[in-house]
Amino acid sequence: MIDKFVCAEIPNPDVDPLLYDIVKANMIHGPCGLLNKNSPCIKEGVCSKRYPVTIIQETQRGEDGYPKYRRRSTNDGGFKVSIKSIDLDNRWVVPYNPVLLRTFSAHINVEITSSIKSIKYVCKYVTEGSDHAAFGLGKTDNTDELKIYLKVVENGQRVYFTANNVAQRIENPPTTTLQAFFQICQTDNFARTLLYPQVASYYVWKNKNFVRRKQGQNVEGWPGVKKDTALGRVYKIHPNNVECYHLCLLLHYVKGPTSYSFLKTVNNIEYPTFRATYAPGVTGKTHLINILLAKVRSSYGIAIAAASSGIAATLLHGRKTVHSAFKLPLNLNTIEIQTCNINKQSNMANVLKKCNLIVWDESPMSHKKGFEATV
Ligand SMILES: [Zn+2]
Numbered sequence: 001m002i003d004k005f006v007c008a009e010i011p012n013p014d015v016d017p018l019l020y021d022i023v024k025a026n027m028i029h030g031p032c033g034l035l036n037k038n039s040p041c042i043k044e045g046v047c048s049k050r051y052p053v054t055i056i057q058e059t060q061r062g063e064d065g066y067p068k069y070r071r072r073s074t075n076d077g078g079f080k081v082s083i084k085s086i087d088l089d090n091r092w093v094v095p096y097n098p099v100l101l102r103t104f105s106a107h108i109n110v111e112i113t114s115s116i117k118s119i120k121y122v123c124k125y126v127t128e129g130s131d132h133a134a135f136g137l138g139k140t141d142n143t144d145e146l147k148i149y150l151k152v153v154e155n156g157q158r159v160y161f162t163a164n165n166v167a168q169r170i171e172n173p174p175t176t177t178l179q180a181f182f183q184i185c186q187t188d189n190f191a192r193t194l195l196y197p198q199v200a201s202y203y204v205w206k207n208k209n210f211v212r213r214k215q216g217q218n219v220e221g222w223p224g225v226k227k228d229t230a231l232g233r234v235y236k237i238h239p240n241n242v243e244c245y246h247l248c249l250l251l252h253y254v255k256g257p258t259s260y261s262f263l264k265t266v267n268n269i270e271y272p273t274f275r276a277t278y279a280p281g282v283t284g285k286t287h288l289i290n291i292l293l294a295k296v297r298s299s300y301g302i303a304i305a306a307a308s309s310g311i312a313a314t315l316l317h318g319r320k321t322v323h324s325a326f327k328l329p330l331n332l333n334t335i336e337i338q339t340c341n342i343n344k345q346s347n348m349a350n351v352l353k354k355c356n357l358i359v360w361d362e363s364p365m366s367h368k369k370g371f372e373a374t375v
Pocket residue numbers: 029030031032033039041042047048049050051
């Protein structure tokens with residue numbers, strides 16, 4: 001089973017000369033150690049990547065969840081390559097997947113991780129949030145082809161593929177809801193007034209497009225637009241995933257984006273990354289709010305900062321979402337009388353009575369009953 005997906009052997013040059021050349025050019029480690037003491041992988045006299053790996057006749061499941069892949073000796077049917085006039089055998093092969101290698105002709109290390117320990121390592125937050133993990137592929141050695149393929153999938157979009165359609169899928173990744181939002185913002189004036197998380201209130205997802213809702217409340221000033229109570233969901237993204245995280249932040253601030261480059265443009269300057277864009281484009285406001293909060297608090301006043309979404313709340317000092325700051329009921333749509341669940345005698349009620357400043361960031365994204373309850 002493992003051998004079907006991951007290989008750590010030099011291909012037979014007579015049977016598969018193409019793969020042999022790709023492996024030779026991209027997947028041979030070193031040589032290091034006794035053969036080359038100046039290799040960059042050498043740390044304190046030994047190879048930090050643990051090459052050369054031992055010869056093994058059959059693939060075995062490793063105790064730490066990482067298998068030991070089959071690496072046959074040259075006496076046992078294994079092949080060798082000659083690099084810088086040094087003969088290297090299967091002990092020097094970085095594990096790879098033949099399909100990926102043949103397709104991209106680049107250094108792509110593939111490993112199987114099967115223990116609970118290794119799965120937990122990959123999905124660090126296995127017990128909370130959505131069941132997605134983001135993987136990054138980066139440059140090693142001098143082989144840069146991989147980036148060309150990654151570049152087109154700018155939003156870190158996950159693309160699923162098989163051996164037969166991999167090239168096509170990467171050239172034309174399937175339309176995402178974000179790309180469909182860009183599309184309606186190009187043609188629909190009402191869409192241009194919206195933030196991405198708001199789109200689901202007014203549009204439904206149909207045949208890979210957003211189309212206006214037919215049911216719901218009329219929207220003043222926009223004949224033909226209907227509003228429903230549905231809320232869009234933007235996946236929680238770990239800040240370590242820098243570009244996706246800042247893309248996500250921008251989507252909470254930029255109305256009616258028509259493209260990724262639109263999102264990256266502030267005051268007619270297009271920034272190279274979402275993070276770079278975020279600094280002048282958005283943090284200006286957050287910075288101002290934080291100054292106001294600090295001013296009130298420095299004179300022993302009470303200032304409460306809250307934001308509609310958790311992602312904006314993480315940027316404010318003393319941050320909270322409005323639901324937790326004001327103990328708003330969660331079912332704002334269905335209840336008749338709106339009150340905050342705060343006891344009049346409680347400390348929290350006292351704080352609210354005495355407070356000098358309430359900042360409600362992203363207020364257009366909150367339900368109006370939320371304000372009514374708080375007031
Ligand atoms: Zn090494």
